[in-house]
Amino acid sequence: MDTLTHQGDFIATPYEPKGPVVIDCDVKNIYYGDFRAVRDSRIPIEKNKVTGFIGPSGCGKSTVLRSMNRMNDLVESFRFDGKVQYHDHDIYDKKVDPVIVRRYIGMVFQLPNPFSMSIYDNVAFGLRLNNYKGDEEEMVVKALKRAAIWNDVKDKLKNSGLSLSGGQQQRLCIARAIATEPDVLLMDEPASALDPIATRQIEELMVELKEDYTVALVTHNMQQATRVADVTAFMGVDISKGGRTGYLVEMNETRKVFEDPEQELTKEYVRGEFS
Numbered sequence: 001m002d003t004l005t006h007q008g009d010f011i012a013t014p015y016e017p018k019g020p021v022v023i024d025c026d027v028k029n030i031y032y033g034d035f036r037a038v039r040d041s042r043i044p045i046e047k048n049k050v051t052g053f054i055g056p057s058g059c060g061k062s063t064v065l066r067s068m069n070r071m072n073d074l075v076e077s078f079r080f081d082g083k084v085q086y087h088d089h090d091i092y093d094k095k096v097d098p099v100i101v102r103r104y105i106g107m108v109f110q111l112p113n114p115f116s117m118s119i120y121d122n123v124a125f126g127l128r129l130n131n132y133k134g135d136e137e138e139m140v141v142k143a144l145k146r147a148a149i150w151n152d153v154k155d156k157l158k159n160s161g162l163s164l165s166g167g168q169q170q171r172l173c174i175a176r177a178i179a180t181e182p183d184v185l186l187m188d189e190p191a192s193a194l195d196p197i198a199t200r201q202i203e204e205l206m207v208e209l210k211e212d213y214t215v216a217l218v219t220h221n222m223q224q225a226t227r228v229a230d231v232t233a234f235m236g237v238d239i240s241k242g243g244r245t246g247y248l249v250e251m252n253e254t255r256k257v258f259e260d261p262e263q264e265l266t267k268e269y270v271r272g273e274f275s
């Protein structure tokens with residue numbers, strides 16, 4: 001079935017957060033060059049929750065996620081029109097250093113990407129980059145334990161990170177991301193390249209991590225969203241003006257989005273009636 005879209009300038013009903021908001025992401029427009037990739041998407045990320053992003057391919061889930069720690073600044077054609085408020089800070093303010101933003105708002109990518117160095121050095125990497133002056137070994141061990149990979153690697157910390165299995169590599173990357181004690185973890189389909197057992201381990205880990213961190217998760221897997229996300233943002237693709245612009249269709253508690261959505265489009269998507 002074709003991708004469905006609202007006609008005209010539909011704007012989603014604002015989601016009313018139930019708890020404190022760590023990142024208030026208010027996208028007016030996001031462009032890559034002349035291409036308007038995303039419009040009108042207000043997505044508050046609540047503290048100690050997992051916020052899931054779902055929607056068809058190309059609706060801008062990754063683009064919005066990457067806007068929340070200025071990761072997309074690395075793309076020359078990228079232009080952000082809107083505001084991302086992290087606590088009291090406007091992260092797009094000219095005075096803000098994006099490297100510092102990423103220290104507080106860390107990222108885990110789709111493909112596990114350990115550096116070509118030892119398991120220990122992978123986790124210590126960010127600490128060294130940030131001139132950490134405390135007990136490095138203690139922080140490395142803590143992060144490996146927190147990422148539920150300590151038992152797998154404790155006897156081979158000098159081995160290459162690349163010698164691990166895909167699931168272990170991804171947990172190593174999570175350890176690397178949390179070693180510097182960020183506040184928020186942005187996870188872009190962190191389990192999509194993994195087998196079902198490794199996927200389940202990552203899902204369990206995400207649920208554990210939200211005790212200490214705030215998590216935003218892009219996923220193609222709707223069951224994963226129902227298992228892991230407390231709140232879900234469903235994005236669609238607006239093709240009404242001849243473009244392909246992503247936009248927020250509906251955001252609410254995950255149970256509500258999946259069981260009793262406000263929008264017909266959401267209902268069709270969560271039932272798997274369009275892709």
Ligand SMILES: Nc1ncnc2c1ncn2[C@@H]1O[C@H](COP(=O)(O)OP(=O)(O)OP(=O)(O)O)[C@@H](O)[C@H]1O
Pocket residue numbers: 032037055056057058059060061062063064075077220244246
């Ligand atoms: N670096 C880039 N340069 C130009 N266009 C881009 C770039 N990154 C993404 N886009 C475009 O922006 C739109 C949104 O892409 P994005 O990857 O954010 O969507 P998505 O919902 O995460 O997709 P998928 O589920 O397939 O990963 C797409 O049309 C894509 O082609």
